Every structure is written in structure tokens, then in C-alpha cells.
Amino acid sequence: MDVVVVGGGPAGRALARACAARNLDTTLVDPNPERPWRATYAAWVDELPADAPVAVSTSRARAVTTAEHVIARGYAVLDNEWLRRLPGDVRVVAGRVVAHTGGTATLADGRVLTGRVVDATGTAGGRAAQTAVGVVVPAGSARPFVGADEALIMDWRKPPAATTADPTFLYAIPVSADEVLLEETSLARRPGLPLRELRLRLHARLARHGIPVPRDEERVRITLDGRARDGAFGAAAGWVHPATGYSVAAALRRAPVVADAIAEGRKVTRSAAERTVRTLRLRGMEALLALPPDDVPEFFNSFFKLSGSLQRDYLGGHDDLRGTARAMLRLFDSVSWGMRARLVFPVQSAKSAGTPG
Ligand SMILES: Cc1cc2nc3c(=O)[nH]c(=O)nc-3n(C[C@H](O)[C@H](O)[C@H](O)COP(=O)(O)OP(=O)(O)OC[C@H]3O[C@@H](n4cnc5c(N)ncnc54)[C@H](O)[C@@H]3O)c2cc1C
DSSP states (O other), X not given: OEEEEEOOSHHHHHHHHHHHHTTOEEEEEESXXXXXXXXXXXXXXXXXXXXXXXXXEESEEEEESSSEEEEOOOEEEEOHHHHHOOOTTSEEEEOOEEEEOSSEEEETTSOEEESEEEEOOOOOSOOOEEEEEEEEEETTTTTTTOOTTEEEEEEOSOOSOOSSOOOOEEEEEEXXXXXXXXXXXXXXXXXXXXXXXXXXXXXXXXXXXXXXXXXXXXXXXXXXXXXXOTTOOGGGGTOSOTTTOOOHHHHHHHHHHHHHHHHTTOOOOOOHHHHHHHHHHHHHHHHHHTSOGGGHHHHXXXXXXXXXXXXXXXXXXXXXXXXXXXXXXXXXHHSOHHHHHHHHSOSSOOSBTTBOO
């Protein structure tokens, strides 16, 4: 059996590695397979498979909403070199696939590759996005924001400068033994909050503590409501969680399962549970988009007051219908009556997580 994985992002490469490990004759196609990755990929440690390539990890996380929450859960930054690595027996083809059927992939230059084709080309469509601007600073300078051995998942305290009412938070995680990534993040907005606003807010936070602004920055744009394609893999399959923008841990977990199915000649389709979980998660995102800006920290305060297992249920498995529904119901139950009303009957349809109008 030959396999053609279209797309050489973290998901496509995880699947190609898993297919090759099952002795499948594997080809990976990407327009620019050698282009270095600039993204910092992170995940909760307990969502990663045991062999996941962790570069740095912390034993706990913290969230600042209307109160402070310590989360007894490990958080990890993944090793991009490992995520990119492919075994020698995976054939890498530089090219853009312009059409594919289940058994052939046609490249822009006319070449045709045959084999079981899996679409791992990332998100398509969608307008709601998470955007962020980040910089890496020495760990010592980052201490006003994040302590040693912890990840600051979100800090909703307002930045010293802003030109719009859109709610944003600070995310701060160690990326090496002596460096920390500080990222100003807009969780969800339709369309995504412009990077210049995020940059202004981040720089204002740095200036308040006398931290010089590094020249390099990480720019994040993750489409949250892209089209989920049947039989696809990774972000292309709709695995980006609309509440976090995350999909890499899901791809790493699912790669061996999908590779087994391919090796056994089974079809890979989206289950009813997977479709429903995605619908519920997208509804959750729409409700969040409609909240007034000042309600957003309170909403997350209710979220982080849920038990650890409910939090995991909501953030985790993309096909865990029971867990997702249970967590969403408990969250709804735990917010104030006023917020419940605003979640159910948004006064106006909003474009940002918290921006009216
Ligand atoms: C800066 C940044 C930081 C992020 N941080 C995190 C994080 O911490 N944790 C997390 O889980 N997620 C994170 N994400 C979100 C998401 O998980 C990533 O976008 C991830 O890269 C998705 O992986 P993927 O392989 O499914 O798709 P992609 O990474 O988008 O890869 C798709 C690949 O397919 C190729 N391709 C597209 N079209 C074609 C075609 N026609 N023919 C051939 N190849 C094609 C593309 O060139 C690309 O290389 C982040 C995203 C960004 C941008």
C-alpha cells in the first residue's frame, strides 16, 4: 500500500512517520518542505502521547481571570526539530497538489502521485481567528509575569495601552532553560484582531517593567472555524479547538490510529461524535464572541473553577461527546444568571470574544 500525505506541517509529518513505521510506502508532499518553522507549539502534557517530543515542560500552570487559579497540570513546549523529522524511507516531494482523488494526487507541475491520499494541508475557509504577537525574553526579565516552573496560560489583566475594547490576555511560557515567550493573545475574533493592536499592547506591558523589545517576534494567526474535511488529518480535519487554537496534540495522538486504519485498508471518516463535538465547540465559540468584553475574564473564572477533569474534558478529545457536553453544561450552570442570559440571548452579534458590535 502506498500512502501520499499532502501537507508537511506537524500533522502531516506525524502521520507520515506513523505510516512509515508500519512499512507503508510513504510520500509526503509540501510546496516548501525545508522551510523552517517559526511557531512555538505547546500542549498540556497529559494530552500528549508518551513519545511526544517535549523540549521544555513545567509542572503547573496558572491563569489570572477575575481571580488567580493554579492548575496542577504539566504544560509542554514541543521540540520542532523532532516534529519535523522524517525517517529516511519517507519520500519527500516538493510541490503543490492541485487536485486529488482517493488514489491520486496531481501536482501543479503535472506530476501525478499514486497511493492512498490523505489531506493534511491545514485549515481552509473560516473567518474567526485567534491572533497573537509574541517575543522571547530572558527568563529573569519575565519574572513580573511568570514564575519559574510554571506556564501562564492566560492573564486577563488589562495591558497599560489599548486602542480598542477587544479583550486580550498575556500568555507566558518558558521556551528554554533561560528564555520565556511572552505573547499578547486575542482568543477569538471575526475577523482576527490585527497584529498591530496586539503588538502595541505587548510592548506597553514590556515597557511598564522596563523590558527592552526584542527585534524578532512570533506572529500567530489560527483560523478557528475552518471547514472540516472528511478523511483529512490535523487542522484540515477540523481538529483545531475553537477555544484554544490547539490541534497538534490531537494529531500526534491520532497518527498511529489513522496509520493502522490505512495499513488495514479501512476508510477513515469523521464519526458522528466527532462532528457533534465540533458543532458544540463552535457554538461555544459563538457564545464567547457575543459576550461583552468585561464579561470574558469572569467567564474564564467560571471555567477554571470547574474540576480538573471537566476542564480536561472540554479542552481534550475532539470526539469525546459525553465529556464535552458534560463540561459545557456544568460551565453554563456555574456562570451567573446575567451571563447565562447573555450567552443564550446575545444582545448583538459580536465580532470579537467580547467586542460588542
Ligand atoms: C504561530 C502559531 C503557533 C501555534 N501554536 C500552537 C500551539 O502551541 N499548540 C497547538 O496545538 N497548536 C498551535 N497552533 C495551531 C495549529 O496547531 C497549527 O496551525 C498547526 O501547524 C496545524 O498543523 P497541520 O499540520 O494540521 O497544518 P499546517 O501546519 O497548516 O500544515 C499544512 C501544510 O500543508 C501544506 N500545504 C497546503 N496546501 C498544500 C497543497 N495544496 N499541496 C501540498 N501541501 C500543501 C502547507 O504548506 C503546510 O506546510 C499554532 C499556529 C501558529 C500559526
